[in-house]
Amino acid sequence: MGDFIGERSRHILFASWQHFSLVAQCLILATIISVLIAVLVYRNKSLSGLANGISAIGLTVPSFALIGLLIVPVGFGVTPAVIVVTFFAALPILRNAIVGLNNIEPTIIESARGIGMSRLKTLVSVEIPMAWPVILTGIRISAQMVMGVAAVVSYALGPGLGGFIFQGLSRLGGANSLESVVTGVVGVVILALILDLILLGIGRLTTPRGIRV
């Protein structure tokens, strides 16, 4: 096991970095997309319900199946990987963003409007900052989940640690096959922990003191 890692340390580090970078970038993209969608739908009961429904159903779609479906229109490589990871990352964030925006007391919105803040200003200065802790919780849930999804998308030749797992599995019983799988799995777990710590730190820095629990 030690030999396996020692021989391939540069390769493993590079794959880890790629894995991490894929997840991080997709999370940012997913956050932007879901907050935008949440902002568009949260005032409307039926639209929010629809978005929550899609979010719930979407989570039941096996990531592997989605990759299979995407290979036909977009082919192999990074594109299907980004699409699949972003899709799954967006679902919990969307759900939390809608909940967060809906849970703000109506009186606070009323007083914001009452002192002359426009709809947009109210959204940017009051609603999103107040919903931010809930949105961030969604981002952390997403981060844990898509670390695993990102390993699966390596099937479509996307970047990352998933390569070790699939290579190991495809020649199970062969030389170093188990080491390869273990390296991939442990690497993903370690990355997930690191990312969670980073997000925790971001949460500390970006949550206004007045609404910290």
Next chain:
Amino acid sequence: MSENKISENAVAQNITGASIMLEEVTKTYPGQKKSAVGGLTLEIPAGSIVMFVGPSGCGKTTTLKMINRLIEPTSGKIVIDGEDVTDMNGDELRRRIGYVIQAGGLFPHMTVAANIAMVPKMLGWPKDKISARVDELLELVSLDPDLYRNRFPKKLSGGQQQRVGVARALAADPPVLLMDEPFGAVDPITRQRLQDELLNIQSEVQKTIVCVTHDFDEAVKLGDWIAIFNEGAQLEQYDSPERILANPASEFVENFIGSGAGLKQLTLTRVNEVELEDALTTTPGKNASDVLSQLQGAGRKYAVVLDSRGRPLRRLDRRQLSRAQIIEGTYDENMPVVGEQATLNDALDTMLVASSESALVTGRRDVLTGVITVQTVMEAIAAANNAEDADHEAPVGLNSGAINVVDIDGAAAGQGGESA
């Protein structure tokens, strides 16, 4: 006519408020046959406090929110300070009108200072002007700027949040202040103090204040004019508190005033209208035995400890003084204090709660102005009851030619009616 002009100019120097005119304002919600507000015409004179009262669902809040167009009127015109604001940009209009809701409606993720600075920031004031204004406003609402500037709303009591809410509404010095049941969420004693404070603030700033309440006693205490609404914002009576209590316009008003009318003299007479006794005052750090001998010399029961700005900190009786060496400067929360614009009813309440036969009276910025005793209150009631018979011929200040078209002042109605 010329007389009116002169008197208007004389008071205009202090009044920073603007007059508000609602002309045939109607609000009908889609899908509802009956209007929430039906053809209401209402004049709100500059620099006065007008209270909207009525049962819940009568349209008083809807009427209030149409003044700053949080609710857009279906038809009719809103004129503020002679300017038709019915079609101007709603956000810009609202920046020129203060707005206070129950519990202050503060933004929990912003500090007290950031909350107050919100409107001046939107109006593009320079930074140092904003921070100076924040401190000035915190002083105005009796909160120490150094202590409260950087606090978050959740670290404030309900009364303090409400004060910050008022400070935020006054931030850009708007001529008009709208308040929607501002003191509904605080306990009775805090409410009374906040009401006193609002009256003190109003005597400094002289805004036009429109305030919604369901509490008729609050309306009598705060209002220069009271508008009593029935369902659909049908105006039942619009007049001064004295005249509404003396001459209810309808059975509805009579029922609404309720049994409390029996003690109306207590609610109508204010602390600053009766003769107050002087207090024997001292400051922290003084020698207690000196104060005690002064107290005995003057034949008083209490000495009042004042802080550097003349605000009362605590009362010390003879026994406390004889036990102490040096006068303490700590603040006693249970000390009975009323504002000078509080009603005698409030004063009596405060004394009863504190089981004391006297209460301290404070004026602007909580400065001590004197002491009121139970005896003073009783004498005032007796005197008022004697005078009441002479007062009986009060003019009816209501002009109800057409439904809802009401003139504010009975005396001026004859002349001002055509020009308004």
